Amino acid sequence: MNLVEKNVIYFGGFGGIGQKCIAQLLEKQLKALAIFDLTENTKILDEWQKKFPNTDIFYQKVDVTKKSDIEAAYKAASQRLDYFDVIVNGSGIMNDRLIELSVDINLMGVINSTLTALEYMDKSKKGRGGLIVNISSVVGLQPSPLFPVYAASKTAVTCFTRSLGVSFYYERFGVSFITICPGMTDTGLLDDLSSKTIFDFETPLHKIAPKIKRQKAEECARSLVKAIEEGKNGDVLMLELGTITEVKIPNHWVHQFDD
Numbered sequence: 001m002n003l004v005e006k007n008v009i010y011f012g013g014f015g016g017i018g019q020k021c022i023a024q025l026l027e028k029q030l031k032a033l034a035i036f037d038l039t040e041n042t043k044i045l046d047e048w049q050k051k052f053p054n055t056d057i058f059y060q061k062v063d064v065t066k067k068s069d070i071e072a073a074y075k076a077a078s079q080r081l082d083y084f085d086v087i088v089n090g091s092g093i094m095n096d097r098l099i100e101l102s103v104d105i106n107l108m109g110v111i112n113s114t115l116t117a118l119e120y121m122d123k124s125k126k127g128r129g130g131l132i133v134n135i136s137s138v139v140g141l142q143p144s145p146l147f148p149v150y151a152a153s154k155t156a157v158t159c160f161t162r163s164l165g166v167s168f169y170y171e172r173f174g175v176s177f178i179t180i181c182p183g184m185t186d187t188g189l190l191d192d193l194s195s196k197t198i199f200d201f202e203t204p205l206h207k208i209a210p211k212i213k214r215q216k217a218e219e220c221a222r223s224l225v226k227a228i229e230e231g232k233n234g235d236v237l238m239l240e241l242g243t244i245t246e247v248k249i250p251n252h253w254v255h256q257f258d259d
């Protein structure tokens with residue numbers, strides 16, 4: 001999608017990846033950018049507003065564990081913007097000691113945001129189509145023994161998003177769905193890993209995990225912006241160490257019909 005004059009909503013825009021991604025998105029001459037996040041970062045918001053006076057940049061407080069917050073935020077944004085072109089669902093936590101909260105933020109937040117956004121974007125209703133980008137993870141593609149709850153929530157995000165990224169929904173809604181799977185990226189999400197694993201005892205992976213190469217948030221953001229510009233409906237894109245790889249996930253079950 002060509003981003004010039006587009007309206008973008010970014011969930012988790014003040015987070016590590018979110019901030020870097022927004023800084024790069026704003027270079028694309030957006031019409032408007034709404035940051036939906038739990039807490040406001042007035043300093044950085046002020047900097048963006050000064051640097052990009054031609055883009056309407058604003059913050060909307062949202063706790064994605066509350067469906068009513070999500071609905072209210074979209075409603076408020078719709079009163080300011082005529083339509084939404086791109087939604088990035090990028091809120092998330094990685095703390096397997098907080099099981100319900102992990103599922104509520106990482107999965108329920110994405111589901112509720114996606115379905116609420118569709119109410120506005122669905123071209124068979126009042127919308128004009130667009131793109132919904134859901135941020136999963138490389139552990140939304142494979143197991144993660146240290147963080148099974150996080151991996152489960154992200155695997156569900158991958159499957160949810162892929163399930164919507166089929167042609168008959170596209171023909172009805174005019175909305176494309178892309179799954180983004182970043183590899184380890186240097187942000188606060190990875191701080192203090194050993195206090196957030198599912199169990200509190202040492203495993204062989206506790207020694208390995210801190211040594212795994214991480215990409216910088218800027219690198220992940222550069223790939224994410226490229227994915228928004230070039231991604232196709234149903235794509236699953238792995239963003240690892242500054243590169244983008246399209247992931248093809250096979251269907252193992254082939255359904256049979258009664259005669």
Ligand SMILES: NC(=O)c1ccc[n+]([C@@H]2O[C@H](COP(=O)([O-])OP(=O)(O)OC[C@H]3O[C@@H](n4cnc5c(N)ncnc54)[C@H](O)[C@@H]3O)[C@@H](O)[C@H]2O)c1
Pocket residue numbers: 011012013014015016017018036037038039062063064065089090091092093094105135136137138181182183184185186187188189190
């Ligand atoms: N950093 C990594 O290694 C990595 C790897 C793969 C995927 N991801 C995913 O990328 C996304 C961004 O992660 P990050 O690394 O920038 O982490 P981060 O901790 O820097 O940012 C997370 C963002 O989510 C927001 N958030 C948390 N709880 C919320 C809530 N209840 N309501 C609304 N917003 C809430 C935070 O305010 C913050 O803006 C997340 O979905 C994360 O799971 C990160």
